[in-house]
Amino acid sequence: MDAFYFDGRSSRRHAARLDALPGCLSLTLPSGEQRRVPLADIRVSEPLGKAPRTLRFSGGDFCEAPQNAELLALLNTIGYRQSVAVRLQSRWRWAVFAFVFLALTTGAAHRWLLPWGAKIAAPHVSLSFMDRLSAEVIMMLDGQLLKKSRLDGARQKEISEGFKKLAVADPELASRQSYLRLYFRDFSQPNAFCLPGGQIVLLDKLVELSANNDEIIAVLAHEIGHFRERHAVRRLIQSSVVGVIAAVYFGDISSLLSGLTTILLELSYSRDMEREADDYAIAALRRQGISPIALANALKKLSAAHEKRDAAHENKEKRKDFRAIVSGWLSSHPGSDERIHRITTAASQAPEDSGK
Numbered sequence: 320m321d322a323f324y325f326d327g328r329s330s331r332r333h334a335a336r337l338d339a340l341p342g343c344l345s346l347t348l349p350s351g352e353q354r355r356v357p358l359a360d361i362r363v364s365e366p367l368g369k370a371p372r373t374l375r376f377s378g379g380d381f382c383e384a385p386q387n388a389e390l391l392a393l394l395n396t397i398g399y400r401q402s403v404a405v406r407l408q409s410r411w412r413w414a415v416f417a418f419v420f421l422a423l424t425t426g427a428a429h430r431w432l433l434p435w436g437a438k439i440a441a442p443h444v445s446l447s448f449m450d451r452l453s454a455e456v457i458m459m460l461d462g463q464l465l466k467k468s469r470l471d472g473a474r475q476k477e478i479s480e481g482f483k484k485l486a487v488a489d490p491e492l493a494s495r496q497s498y499l500r501l502y503f504r505d506f507s508q509p510n511a512f513c514l515p516g517g518q519i520v521l522l523d524k525l526v527e528l529s530a531n532n533d534e535i536i537a538v539l540a541h542e543i544g545h546f547r548e549r550h551a552v553r554r555l556i557q558s559s560v561v562g563v564i565a566a567v568y569f570g571d572i573s574s575l576l577s578g579l580t581t582i583l584l585e586l587s588y589s590r591d592m593e594r595e596a597d598d599y600a601i602a603a604l605r606r607q608g609i610s611p612i613a614l615a616n617a618l619k620k621l622s623a624a625h626e627k628r629d630a631a632h633e634n635k636e637k638r639k640d641f642r643a644i645v646s647g648w649l650s651s652h653p654g655s656d657e658r659i660h661r662i663t664t665a666a667s668q669a670p671e672d673s674g675k
């Protein structure tokens with residue numbers, strides 16, 4: 320068949336003739352020069368639509384031939400076999416199968432492999448790095464949303480002491496004790512949240528909503544549970560891995576680093592994590608001689624308060640701005656009813672196996 324020959328040094332093309340022999344290719348140039356190239360020295364490009372195929376030789380020179388039946392017959396005669404991937408690509412059944420397989424494995428990796436990997440990796444993430452990142456988030460929140468707490472010093476001290484008792488009672492937290500800090504802030508919603516660096520922020524409205532200190536301590540115990548199991552770090556790793564993969568594919572790494580704090584703001588915990596933090600709180604409260612019912616009561620009040628707010632906002636246009644994201648995040652404790660039921664059931668059981 321007719322083809323074009325390139326010597327690999329200049330861009331000039333030469334008309335050439337290709338002949339097939341078993342196990343090798345015979346190349347004839349217009350000058351009359353003839354060469355035999357063994358199959359092992361030829362690399363054939365993958366077919367791409369109607370684009371010409373390239374036959375590269377080991378010396379750096381190559382031929383370009385049209386993608387047609389003649390070329391396929393020639394390649395067949397010299398004994399060239401397409402790679403498995405190319406053969407599969409050309410059959411639509413396999414292409415559909417590969418697509419479905421890829422979608423399923425990606426989904427499974429996201430659902431199971433990623434959380435599993437994040438759980439293993441989380442303890443190895445530097446806490447002082449998380450501390451700095453979280454400090455930045457608090458600064459951002461202080462500048463835009465959160466206000467100075469209106470609670471008086473005596474009330475803050477009372478709550479801080481209860482918080483400290485919770486942390487000290489858990490030997491598992493001994494090495495991370497210094498990272499656990501309580502911040503009092505004021506915001507329009509009642510809540511408490513924990514940042515991956517160990518900063519736990521308690522909002523005034525939650526204190527106002529609570530009937531007694533036990534309910535506040537119960538919520539703080541739940542937040543300590545999130546810190547102890549490194550839930551925020553795990554979620555951060557999960558989101559970052561997805562971000563890294565997207566960045567590699569779309570070629571934008573720089574935005575990823577600046578986006579870490581934004582990722583942190585959009586984090587929410589999974590149901591499993593909430594359950595884990597609840598179980599921790601139940602055991603921690605029992606260690607303090609407080610009934611876990613306090614946590615169920617606090618949750619009831621919180622979810623009622625958030626429902627009221629959601630109802631008030633229902634008719635308004637859904638805004639996806641900074642404030643809306645943060646408000647959503649501050650109330651991201653999913654499945655309240657189910658959790659209240661679990662806690663109430665646990666509270667009614669004998670506490671002998673609470674890990675005292």
Ligand SMILES: [Zn+2]
Pocket residue numbers: 541545588593596652
């Ligand atoms: Zn939670």
